[in-house]
Amino acid sequence: MSRNVYQFAAALASGIVFGFGLSISGMLNPARVQGFLDIFGAWDPSLAFVLGGAVIVAFVGVQAMKRMRRPVLGDRFHLPVNNRIDAPLLIGSALFGLGWGIGGFCPGPAVASLSIGLPQTALFVVAMLAGMTLHDRVWRNRS
Helix, strand or coil, rough: CEEEEEEEHHHHHHHHHHHHHHHHHHHCCCCHHHHHHCCCCCCCCHHHHHHHHHHHHHHHHHHHCCCCCCCCCCCCCCCCCCCCCCHHHHHHHHHHHHHHHHHHHCCCHHHHHHCCCHHHHHHHHHHHHHHHHHHHHHHHHCC
């Protein structure tokens, strides 16, 4: 089999595990996310545990990556080259946070929630994709 088939299978398996984890943790429910963000009301701390678990898994993965010469299914690692905190990063972070707080979704859970079939989820994903497309077109014309 070709390397692309293995890459596709690994990406699909990773996405399934990610979506399953989101489902088990209840993060496909926007009310749970909004409950976490409601620190002065009926605060729901469960998202903190999900985020903590994600940080631990990412930390272990980065440590393993540092010991590897190259990825198993790729020629090189694709790491960020910009490590500055600049205006585009701050604006993008603020927009991401606003969208997350208003909609109760970030991109991963939004796509995974499409499987539930709620109309507001589909609307959120369409708006998210439109925003991503608009950003790419504006950002590309900026340079």
